[in-house]
Amino acid sequence: MKLRLLLLIATLSFGLSTQVKAQLTVEGYGVGQSLFPIAVMRFVGENQLPLKVTDVVRSNLARSGAMRHVESGSAEMGWDANPDYTSWKARGADALATGTVTRTPDGRFEIRYRLFDIRKNESLGGLVVTVSADELRLAGHKVADDIIQKLLGERGIFSTRLSYVIRSGKSHRLVISDSDGENAKPALASNEPIISPSWSPDGKKVAYVSFESRKPVIYVHELATGRRTVLSDQKGNNSAPSWSVDGRYLALALSKDGNTQIYKINANGTGLTRLTRGRAIDTEPQWSPDGKFIYFTSDRSGSPQIYRMSINGETDGGAQRMTFKHGFVTSPRLSPDGKNMAYIARVGGAYRLHLQDLTTGDVLPLSDGNRDETPTFAANGRYILFAARSGGKPVLMAVSIDGKNKQVLSLPGSDIREPAWGPFMD
Incomplete structure (x- = not known):
């Protein structure tokens, strides 16, 4: 886990995963x-x-x-x-x-x-x-x-889709499945890691980082046709793509100029703009649902915490620290209504999923695991999917935002990681 977190702060977190029929086991209703x-x-x-x-x-x-x-x-x-x-x-x-x-x-x-x-x-x-x-x-x-x-009186999420990465031996596969893990189909297979899948707002594309050229490069993959284009292949690390709510831009983390910093780029790969400038490592950008802010992880306070800045960058009002309850916090994810933020915090020697109310600042622990990673909200904001371990095995776990309902998605004999829950498909 220590290695995982070091790689995460360097934006080289290796969440990995293979094509086997998913089996959903419900732990509680x-x-x-x-x-x-x-x-x-x-x-x-x-x-x-x-x-x-x-x-x-x-x-x-x-x-x-x-x-x-x-x-x-x-x-x-x-x-x-x-x-x-x-x-x-x-x-x-x-x-x-x-x-x-x-x-x-x-x-x-x-x-x-x-x-x-x-x-x-x-x-x-x-x-x-x-x-x-x-x-x-x-x-x-x-x-x-x-x-x-x-x-x-609320919209169902059964028609939404999941993406996740499976590793089996030396094989890495980006998989797209139904929300229950069934009907799984590989979108990309590689002998090198694939990480950080991120759905476009219309559900037609997935951005991700692939190491197939022996360095991290960001691609945008059109799911219907299989066509993909390079979004960013700058010197150093290209990582953590995140779509804007209108699909026109992506935020990403690049180390092209030294320390890893946050940048914005047009969805067609043009117009690269730097948003943070400093000696700290800034990574894992996430757009707020109202399109006004970008949340990100930074170690500028001495250890990783979550910050928020204008979509125009730190020069427009600076960056506001958002997390104070834990000494080590990563992986911010915003709920679709913008009211809550999920993140992973270190508690003792464990790394666990938490939910923060962005209005009150109240924090609710949602897991008692030891190695939680990469949370992602369902389109209706009621569930959070994340990578975890159950019985010593890598699984994906879904938990309701009140913590009362949990489900486990496991693939026998496989290492499943890097989940991303797709949007509503109109």
Whole structure:
């Protein structure tokens, strides 16, 4: 861990990771009595599918930490059927989801679903999704997202994606997967490390650092086509890319002029501008969601802490220190609403995830681990994904911002690191 942190401050942190089917293990679902009881019926016609959409929906809702499945077995009910409200009330369901799958003339599948409020004896409407066979999991995610929106009043995150890096032997792979770790596909394979993936705001590109040329170079990778371009290949270290909220710029850390400092660059690789100037090491820049500030890690106080400056740089008002609760703090990440900041702090000899309220300054520990790294917020701000160790093995762990719900994503026999949670896909 000491080596890891030295490399981090030098912006050469080697979070690594390989393509194996991900297995999600849920450790806890939150407070039992507060879970919303819902029955998801088997969709009529889904037996013709290579993958049952209701399995995806049920799994998503179980992982949400807010839903409890009321067993409905293998019974089917179409989207246009009228439920027996009295019967479902007696079975303890507050909501019911039904659906129908039909094949379209072009060979795709149309999934129609409807949600019912059992307590109020009314339909809450539904959704129609038309997908190809290899998009059936996405259809299930969209249905689950709609259920969360209708019942809880917040946008679901099941349709979002993850990126992470896997190392297996000498192989390093940048992987893109569904939010549950399934449907994993390699975006890049290399015999050299790949670190610091960062999603563009539209979810179409990922910036990352690759060592394939035997030095750290920042690339921007277009996921749909596989096309990638060099964003920064300056002398020395090129590291820690972070997108602006409008996707026009990236902040990055470069050592081209001596100590590692923060720079801003246009998304097409032009217009490099230096933002910090000093003898300290400044690294890990992160844009605030309102687009006004850049948060970053600096050892200017003698040990790493988190600071904030204008997007125009330190010359525009200086830099404000943001963390005071711990003597060693790295890896700032801002929640999508800008209210909270996640970071890793050293506590004794352990490195653990914490959450700071940016209004009050209050800090909540979210982990009791020893080697937490690289936190990343879900698009709705409710969960934080980070690299950790469980049972002595590298895993990705997701925790709710209140610390009550935890989930583990593990890949047997692999070293999985450097997670980044993608944005909402409109």
